[in-house]
Amino acid sequence: MSAAEEMTGEDTPWAEVTPDAARRLLVAAVEAFAERGYQATTTRDIAGRAGMSPAALYIHYKTKEELLHRISRIGHDKALEILEAAANGPGTAAERLADAVRSFVRWHAGRRTTARVVQYELDALSAEHRAEIVELRRKSDAAVRRIINEGVAAGEFDVPDVPGTTLAVLSLCIDVARWFSTEGRRTPDEVGALYADLVLRMVSARK
Amino acid sequence: MSAAEEMTGEDTPWAEVTPDAARRLLVAAVEAFAERGYQATTTRDIAGRAGMSPAALYIHYKTKEELLHRISRIGHDKALEILEAAANGPGTAAERLADAVRSFVRWHAGRRTTARVVQYELDALSAEHRAEIVELRRKSDAAVRRIINEGVAAGEFDVPDVPGTTLAVLSLCIDVARWFSTEGRRTPDEVGALYADLVLRMVSARK
DNA sequence: GCATGCTCTAAGCGCTTGCTCACTGTCGGG
DNA sequence: CCCGACAGTGAGCAAGCGCTTAGAGCATGC
Missing domain, CATH: 1.10.357.10 (Tetracycline Repressor, domain 2)
Incomplete structure (x- = not known):
């Protein structure tokens, strides 16, 4: 392993995001933003991918931009x-x-x-x-x-x-x-x- | 001038787009898409930049995607x-x-x-x-x-x-x-x- | 055993979106 | 002098948007 990687710590990507629901929403947002772009992604799409209702997003994040x-x-x-x-x-x-x-x-x-x-x-x-x-x-x-x-x-x-x-x-x-x-x-x-x-x-x- | 440029013809960028109104809309769309991205650009914005009403766009282009x-x-x-x-x-x-x-x-x-x-x-x-x-x-x-x-x-x-x-x-x-x-x-x-x-x-x- | 606090939902508000349509003004040909 | 053709407009429709709200469900503390 290279010097750069020895110091990058563990590889579980979004482990620092808690609680679990917030992390699921964030992972869903990453996938949706990467696929369609930020502007084309709807909050309903993000919540849907995370298995939650659209309103649940706003318990963990103030706006879509905060995500x-x-x-x-x-x-x-x-x-x-x-x-x-x-x-x-x-x-x-x-x-x-x-x-x-x-x-x-x-x-x-x-x-x-x-x-x-x-x-x-x-x-x-x-x-x-x-x-x-x-x-x-x-x-x-x-x-x-x-x-x-x-x-x-x-x-x-x-x-x-x-x-x-x-x-x-x-x-x-x-x-x-x-x-x-x-x-x-x-x-x-x-x-x-x-x-x-x-x-x-x-x-x-x-x- | 390099060999590559000798053969690229004239430099007026959108000269091949006619009529004039269609070209103005297209130039406006290029600017808007570059600034905000395709998804974040509204047809009203494009038409506005071209100095026309929103409906005028659809005389020259079937959809925003065609632009x-x-x-x-x-x-x-x-x-x-x-x-x-x-x-x-x-x-x-x-x-x-x-x-x-x-x-x-x-x-x-x-x-x-x-x-x-x-x-x-x-x-x-x-x-x-x-x-x-x-x-x-x-x-x-x-x-x-x-x-x-x-x-x-x-x-x-x-x-x-x-x-x-x-x-x-x-x-x-x-x-x-x-x-x-x-x-x-x-x-x-x-x-x-x-x-x-x-x-x-x-x-x-x-x- | 009930109040409290927290996560999450169903419903929906106000607004904007891409796009349409009935209509107007203009202009060349008979 | 009227005609059809056509570029362009004002108003607006159906759908979808980000986000809010009232309240349900469910643990925990006392």
């Missing part, structure tokens, strides 16, 4: 945790960058339903909630940029445009949530390995 | 045209791959409003319309894959996984439509140049 915010917040915390674990891990910059990309991509592919909501429904958040999430994304960007900067400083990488390359690396990983399908040919592990290799090429990591 | 389909179709035709022009252009595989990425990225950044609708609202299409669009995307994938295959055959590139790398290259370009902003620091030309360089690194193009 999205909770999902987005937990997902972004997890994404940041993965990237910072890799950035702070042992090994050379190349090893840490590969670890970051591998585990970040694996999360986007393996938990694609969640990742899709987290990465593509930001616009539906309220201004305050969006600002909070954008701050988390800034930290994710900083974690990756730090690895690349350290690789350049150590002479491991050749990168003319560090902010631009950081942006491209994150963009590449995030877009996995758009196209990945569990019915496709590749497993999350395979995509992670492929992408780690491609990113090392992007920074011209010496062998 | 999206028309936009998606024209946009995908354009995207395919750009990639095939580069693939069929002169020069080495490296030059053609750089040309493809440069002009494809430039389109996504420069016409970001359109690109956002084209790339991120596929799910809102009807099954038949989506199938038609997916076929166009398959052809885009084939055009890029052909350049990479030719580069490998000519000994210009070192690519262990051609389909996977093709997917990653297209994914990287497409995701530009998600993050690019006209208020940002980079121009479409700059992003195109940066990405062309990164992609040549991904295929280990010899200098």
